Amino acid sequence: MNQHRFSVKIVSILALLVMAIMCSSELKAQNLYEQYHVIAKSFGSDKKIPKLSIVNNNKVVAQFINGVEPSIQISKKAIAVCKSMKKDSSNALAVILSHELAHYYLNHADCSKYFAGNSIALNNNSVLNEAEADRVGLVQTLKTGYSSTKIYQTLLDNIYTEFNLNENLKGYESLEKRKEQAALIAQEAEDHYRIFIAANFLTASKNYVPAFIMYDYLTTKYAFKENYNNAGVARLNTAIELLLKNNPKKMPFLLPVELDGFSRLSYSVERSEATTDNSEKCKQLLQEANDKFAKAILLDKKYAFAYLNMACANILLDNPDAALGYIKDLELNGIKNKDSYTVKAIAYYSKGDKKNAMSNFELAKKYNAANSDYNLKLMKSKDSFLNFLPDFSGFIDKYFGDKKPVLTLVNLQNETKQFGIQEIKLPAYDLSIQISSKPNIEVSYTETKNYDAIKITTPTNDYYLLKTTPYTTFKSAKGIKNGDASSTLIKTYQQPKLITSAGNFNYLQYDNIIFTENYKSVICDWMLYKEIKKTAN
Numbered sequence: 001m002n003q004h005r006f007s008v009k010i011v012s013i014l015a016l017l018v019m020a021i022m023c024s025s026e027l028k029a030q031n032l033y034e035q036y037h038v039i040a041k042s043f044g045s046d047k048k049i050p051k052l053s054i055v056n057n058n059k060v061v062a063q064f065i066n067g068v069e070p071s072i073q074i075s076k077k078a079i080a081v082c083k084s085m086k087k088d089s090s091n092a093l094a095v096i097l098s099h100e101l102a103h104y105y106l107n108h109a110d111c112s113k114y115f116a117g118n119s120i121a122l123n124n125n126s127v128l129n130e131a132e133a134d135r136v137g138l139v140q141t142l143k144t145g146y147s148s149t150k151i152y153q154t155l156l157d158n159i160y161t162e163f164n165l166n167e168n169l170k171g172y173e174s175l176e177k178r179k180e181q182a183a184l185i186a187q188e189a190e191d192h193y194r195i196f197i198a199a200n201f202l203t204a205s206k207n208y209v210p211a212f213i214m215y216d217y218l219t220t221k222y223a224f225k226e227n228y229n230n231a232g233v234a235r236l237n238t239a240i241e242l243l244l245k246n247n248p249k250k251m252p253f254l255l256p257v258e259l260d261g262f263s264r265l266s267y268s269v270e271r272s273e274a275t276t277d278n279s280e281k282c283k284q285l286l287q288e289a290n291d292k293f294a295k296a297i298l299l300d301k302k303y304a305f306a307y308l309n310m311a312c313a314n315i316l317l318d319n320p321d322a323a324l325g326y327i328k329d330l331e332l333n334g335i336k337n338k339d340s341y342t343v344k345a346i347a348y349y350s351k352g353d354k355k356n357a358m359s360n361f362e363l364a365k366k367y368n369a370a371n372s373d374y375n376l377k378l379m380k381s382k383d384s385f386l387n388f389l390p391d392f393s394g395f396i397d398k399y400f401g402d403k404k405p406v407l408t409l410v411n412l413q414n415e416t417k418q419f420g421i422q423e424i425k426l427p428a429y430d431l432s433i434q435i436s437s438k439p440n441i442e443v444s445y446t447e448t449k450n451y452d453a454i455k456i457t458t459p460t461n462d463y464y465l466l467k468t469t470p471y472t473t474f475k476s477a478k479g480i481k482n483g484d485a486s487s488t489l490i491k492t493y494q495q496p497k498l499i500t501s502a503g504n505f506n507y508l509q510y511d512n513i514i515f516t517e518n519y520k521s522v523i524c525d526w527m528l529y530k531e532i533k534k535t536a537n
Contacts, residue, residue: 032052032054032074032079032093033052035090035093035094035097036052036072036097036101037049038144039094039097039098039101039140039141039144040101042140042143042144043101043102043105043140044225044226044303045105045300045302045303046300046302046303046304046333046335047104047105047300047302050064050069050070050071050072050101050104051069051071051072052071052072052073052074052097053071053072053073053074054073054074054075054076054079055073055074055075055076056075056076057073057075057077058075058077058163059163060073060075060078061074061075061077061078061096061159061163062074062075062078062096062097062099062100063100064100064101064103064104064108066104066108070104072097072100072101072104074096074097074100077162077163078096078159079093080162081155081158081159081162081163082096082155084158085151085154085155085158088147088150088151088154090146091141091146091147091148091150091151092148092151092155092158094141094144094146094148095137095138095141095146095148095151095152095155096155098136098137098138098140098141098148099133099134099137100133100137101137101140102132102133102134102136102137102140103129103133105136105300106129106132106133106136108129108132108133131181131185134181134182134185135185135188135189135222136222136224138152138185138186138189139189139192139193139222139224141189142189142190142193143193145469145470145524147471149186149187149189149190150186152182152183152185152186153179153182153183153186156175156178156179156182157175157179160175188221190447191431191433192218192221192222194433194443194445194452194454195214195217195218195433195435195443196218196227197452197454197465197467198214198443198454198456198463198465199211199214199215199218199230199234200230201456201463201465201514201527201529202214202234202456202463203230203233203234203237204498204500204507204509204514205463205529205531206237206241207458207461207463208234208235208237208238208241209234209238210439210441210456210458211230211234212230212231212234212235212238213435213436213439213441214435214441214443215227215228215230215231215234216231217435217436219231219295223295223299224299225295225296225297225299225300225303225306226296228292228293228295228296228299228306229292229293229296229303229305229306229309231289231292232288232289232290232291232292232293232296232306232309232310232313233257233289233309235285235286235288235289235292236257236285236286236289236309236312236313236316237257237258238285239282239285239286239289239313239316240255240257240258240316242278242281242282242285243282243316245278246277246278246279246282251315251316251346252378253342253345253346253349253371253374253375253378253379254370254371254374254375255312255315255316255342255343255346255371256308256312256339256342256343256369256370256371257308257309257312258371282316283317286313286316286317287317289309289310289313290310290313290314290317293306293307293309293310293313294306294310297310301333302333302334302335304330304335304337307326307327307329307330307335308326308327308330308337308339308340308343310323310326311323311324311326311327311340311343311347312343314326315343315346315347315350318350320346320347320348320350320351321347321351323343323347324344324347324348327340327343327344327347338364338367338368338369339364339369339370341360341361341363341364341367341369341372342360342361342364342369342370342371342372342375344356344360345357345358345359345360345361345364345375345379346375348360349379357379358379361375361376361379362376364376410477410493410510410511410512410513411477412424412512412513412528412530414477415476415477415512415513415528416466416528417477418474418475418476418477419450419451419466419474419528424464424465424466424528424529424530425455425464425530425532426446426453426455428446429444429445429446429453429455430445430446430447431444431445431446432444439458439459440457440458440459441456441457441458441459442455442456442457443455443456443457444457449469449471449472450468450469450471450472450473450474451466451467451468451469451472451474452465452466452467452469453465453466454466454467459534460533460534461531461532461533461534462531462532462534463529463530463531463532464529464530464532465527465528465529466527466528466529467525467526467527467528468482468525468526468527469525470482470524470525472525476513476526478492478493479492480492480493480515480523480526481523482523482524482525483522483523484522484523485521485522485523486508486517486521486522486523487521488523489508489515489517489523493510493513493515496508496509496510496515497509497510497511505517505518505519505524512528512529512530513526513527513528513529514526514527514529
């Protein structure tokens with residue numbers, strides 16, 4: 001995304017806050033190796049992507065080979081089977097590739113050699129690994145824009161037929177049983193995907209408590225590092241909000257994890273009139289967040305987001321030395337991240353180390369880290385260092401007052417009509433998932449070819465979403481479609497009120513509509529949303 005279009009870019013380090021959705025034109029244009037790398041990157045790991053090899057072995061469908069140089073093999077025959085499925089060929093390949101990649105990223109040392117099974121009897125651990133690879137792999141295909149869940153059972157049939165596999169392979173369930181399980185796994189993946197969309201929307205719209213309840217729910221189903229990390233991020237941002245309400249001068253700098261720097265305008269020192277001491281609640285949330293980040297790191301020792309977020313939490317827990325320790329651990333793992341300069345600078349500031357704080361703020365600015373311009377200007381605003389806080393609210397007003405973009409109001413009714421319906425709220429939804437009973441939180445959804453309709457139920461509000469699919473033929477009311485350049489969007493809708501960064505993707509948020517931009521500065525999808533507050537009984 002071109003930096004010059006938005007005078008201040010407020011970003012976060014929420015890992016995979018936006019799913020890695022590809023545009024339909026990109027999906028069609030991908031060759032096998034491009035498709036493989038897109039799916040591999042969607043796992044969000046700093047581990048080296050294993051080499052993909054095409055082998056001429058009619059007894060092999062695909063296999064993950066664990067070793068000093070891990071690799072994944074897929075046979076020419078398996079590729080031919082996928083291509084025979086014509087319009088679903090990419091979806092079929094995505095199933096096979098994501099399954100084998102899941103074995104690698106889930107650290108499965110003991111796994112089946114062949115995607116569709118062979119005559120080798122599997123032990124219980126291997127069976128569990130295969131099921132986990134199925135679940136995780138299918139979720140990743142959805143995240144990368146493939147409609148793989150719909151063709152999974154057909155793909156199994158085709159593989160068994162073309163490879164002349166016995167329907168009752170030794171060490172496996174029967175083919176019919178596997179297809180039944182495939183249907184269940186596919187539905188679980190579809191549910192996970194919609195809950196993840198809902199949780200990400202709630203986080204982006206700063207509804208953090210129902211968001212972390214949803215992420216917690218997902219961690220009970222899928223031990224994804226992203227789910228643990230995002231559950232921690234939602235708690236961390238909840239704690240930051242409580243801290244700013246009670247004592248905004250405690251943390252004058254913007255941490256990389258904060259979504260919206262403009263919110264500091266409403267939390268300035270002069271405006272703060274907090275009367276409730278939420279310090280214990282804040283501490284509890286930060287400790288819970290640290291627990292989530294630690295679990296994410298257990299799943300991936302090189303997961304930069306979790307280290308950075310844990311360091312942020314420890315700064316707020318008045319433990320800057322621990323924060324610096326986590327950044328050191330990250331660096332010892334060979335991971336370089338520009339936001340680490342910001343975290344180190346704030347940690348040194350908290351310790352009273354002016355020299356190291358200033359040098360790291362300058363490095364953050366040099367490498368264009370999140371919120372680096374704001375932080376460096378604040379650091380330089382007074383030479384007295386720890387004695388500049390009486391002017392803090394004046395600095396906030398001056399910095400953000402001339403940078404907040406002029407908002408473009410979006411006509412929700414006109415946008416909704418582009419989806420072929422009159423109201424964003426559907427009369428009924430096909431599926432409903434109870435996330436929590438106390439408090440009552442539900443996610444309901446209906447799937448169509450061009451969009452997903454999602455309803456989020458919370459104790460205080462209902463949220464209605466319409467989210468396009470990668471294959472949508474729709475255009476927005478002002479003519480924006482999947483595959484358009486982000487510059488075209490900005491010319492048409494003007495500046496977004498908030499940009500939230502998530503890895504290689506950005507949320508461009510307007511009133512009632514959010515566009516997703518990929519690393520190529522191309523629009524991949526968009527979502528309409530409406531919030532309806534519930535009346536008190």
